[in-house]
Amino acid sequence: MKKNFGANTWLYPMPVLIIGSYDENGTPNAMNAAWGGISEVNEISICVSEGHKTTKNIVERKAFTVSIPDVKNVTEADFVGIVSGNKDPEKLKKTGWHDVKSEFVDAPVFDELPMTLECKLKSYDEESCRLVGEIVNVKADESILGEDGQIDLTKFKPITYDPVHHGYIALGEKVATAFSEGKKLK
């Protein structure tokens, strides 16, 4: 039997997107967004409403980063989603994250977050809240790379947002039963 819950903004998994940006003075900011995803080849779209400091920064600087937090950074990731950069200028400092400027775009990369998409602004639409970025580079910390030099999910434990319980979940184990790996249909 299935139960109907009505109209809800629920999906599994939802990402935890830490958007990094600079304001007009070069002050870095970070915010947490869960409404977004890949929208095309080398393109990410995120719903970010107009009032956020992040939105103003990105429209001004034409660039942003999207970092993927891991289980070690869940508290800080949650914090930057709750506290506004408009209200607390010390917001980023409180996370303890260290920022450096991206070599590719005019936006900050955070040392402690293991994976970052560096994006050029393609468009922002206030009406629909839709921020679209071209991914010009993906950066990953060497600590999450396997022997083959690729991102290794036994070393990298990204978190995901749980919209029903307003919590966070870690990615788990590989499911080794894909059809493309030769597994037969039931």
Added chain:
Amino acid sequence: MKKNFGANTWLYPMPVLIIGSYDENGTPNAMNAAWGGISEVNEISICVSEGHKTTKNIVERKAFTVSIPDVKNVTEADFVGIVSGNKDPEKLKKTGWHDVKSEFVDAPVFDELPMTLECKLKSYDEESCRLVGEIVNVKADESILGEDGQIDLTKFKPITYDPVHHGYIALGEKVATAFSEGKKLK
């Protein structure tokens, strides 16, 4: 040290979206898409290119479903992403999934998939591949509900797509260290 990988369509987590639709004869189809996510309140956006049978169906019927497969359905979920409904009219039959018509929209719900978003078509744009749906109902199987009647992630094990290794990963454990739950910043 961080390593640069260049422009890549990588994100963690990426969803596994099983899009259900009917063709002009009422024949159900399912396909697997990973490029998408929540785009606004009660709204989901997915990149689905024009050539898919699913795209034609949705434009015709003005509705679709998005089901979230769990670890039990990973082989079938992968299969519907590889085999085209244009080429194999028996595609859905081979999954063993049973379909029933949604009570809310003109699209099929699959018995075996534990969670489904029932969507009305808002827009489809060939140029950008962007399919936008209004989520009018979320349906969940009673087998994945906890004692409080809500979706329970100890019972529901959604899968996610791994774009780097072209595999699937299960969602893991709750990370109980969110700032909003009282955990202090480091």
